[in-house]
Amino acid sequence: MTKDVTTAPAPMRIIVRQGWRLEPQMATHADEMFVVLSDPAIYEFENQPPASLEALRHRYALLESRGSPDGSEQWFNWVLRLDDGRAAGYLQATLYAGARADIAYELASAHWGRGLAARAVQAMIDELATHHGVRHLSAMLKRANHRSLRLLQRLGFVASSPAEHCRRDIVDDERLLERACDAGALCVRECLPDDLADALALWRVSPGVGLSDADEPTALRRFLARNPGFSAVATRGTLLVGTLLCGHDGRRGLIHHLAVVEAEWRRGIARALVERASSALHRAGIGKCHLMVYADNAAALAFWHKVGARRRSELALCSLTPNGDVDRSC
Ligand SMILES: CC(C)(COP(=O)(O)OP(=O)(O)OC[C@H]1O[C@@H](n2cnc3c(N)ncnc32)[C@H](O)[C@@H]1OP(=O)(O)O)[C@@H](O)C(=O)NCCC(=O)NCCS
Numbered sequence: 436m437t438k439d440v441t442t443a444p445a446p447m448r449i450i451v452r453q454g455w456r457l458e459p460q461m462a463t464h465a466d467e468m469f470v471v472l473s474d475p476a477i478y479e480f481e482n483q484p485p486a487s488l489e490a491l492r493h494r495y496a497l498l499e500s501r502g503s504p505d506g507s508e509q510w511f512n513w514v515l516r517l518d519d520g521r522a523a524g525y526l527q528a529t530l531y532a533g534a535r536a537d538i539a540y541e542l543a544s545a546h547w548g549r550g551l552a553a554r555a556v557q558a559m560i561d562e563l564a565t566h567h568g569v570r571h572l573s574a575m576l577k578r579a580n581h582r583s584l585r586l587l588q589r590l591g592f593v594a595s596s597p598a599e600h601c602r603r604d605i606v607d608d609e610r611l612l613e614r615a616c617d618a619g620a621l622c623v624r625e626c627l628p629d630d631l632a633d634a635l636a637l638w639r640v641s642p643g644v645g646l647s648d649a650d651e652p653t654a655l656r657r658f659l660a661r662n663p664g665f666s667a668v669a670t671r672g673t674l675l676v677g678t679l680l681c682g683h684d685g686r687r688g689l690i691h692h693l694a695v696v697e698a699e700w701r702r703g704i705a706r707a708l709v710e711r712a713s714s715a716l717h718r719a720g721i722g723k724c725h726l727m728v729y730a731d732n733a734a735a736l737a738f739w740h741k742v743g744a745r746r747r748s749e750l751a752l753c754s755l756t757p758n759g760d761v762d763r764s765c
Pocket of ligand 1: 705
């Protein structure tokens, strides 16, 4: 059953992930956040730094009430703290009736470019969906803010309709994006390091996926870090239902570990994952990508044929181990 966010406020929780956590923001965070929010790079496209420490303390005290006086909105703010103790930014969700929420986020520029914002925003989305009954998310941003647009697209957000732009009074230099986080809604988004445990669990039960030492968590995290934005997962709510790893070497792309949970086969999920990876490769100027299929995996061969891949009968796959050992594994 969908919770009515206006009548059932749930307490905010600390959200812990590897290397960082989200702490429910309190008035006492104002002093350290004043330093974080004084970074001018944050305000290239909109807003401005807090006018004074006093003003920020006042604002944080207000936000700690967690809701508008008329009860129509819930205000959730989290401070993003790294394991070394530094505060890096904040994440914000404003919840409305109808299980809807607007989200926003700001990270100091010292922490940009490492995928931290995407992981933190996804963690907040999971929390909003599982503990606060949110089913639909929106985010508003300046049209010129390509960095933020990219982040939202990586997380599966798409442009809202013109009618919705109009209804929400979105002005010309702004855009509105949205995403469902309904338990039943399919979302295809970037694969983040936090997805790897669930991905490994799927691969272990997927007959056509071969696992090796290249699938140790460290190696997989390295693969994602070297190829940001190319690998994808499909989710329904917080359940992972499909995966695809993708990267490139500057010349050609490579796809690994396409898998969909068996109960969801033949619903277009694998095709959607491949299309997302293909678009990312195309944008990166990569004209072709390769993938390996066990020769006896008739289902996968049929799938790849359907989505336009050509089987290369003129090629044989060879493997070389750089330390000189003879490779006898798969
Ligand atoms: C292969 C696999 C990823 C396909 O996933 P899926 O989500 O069912 O595929 P889709 O629904 O996106 O199918 C896309 C197209 O391929 C076709 N297709 C998918 N599986 C097929 C099969 N077993 N036989 C024939 N055609 C198939 C679909 O009919 C569809 O065609 P259409 O769009 O014309 O209807 C899935 O079966 C799987 O996870 N298998 C186990 C792991 C595996 O073998 N991975 C491949 C590693 S290379």
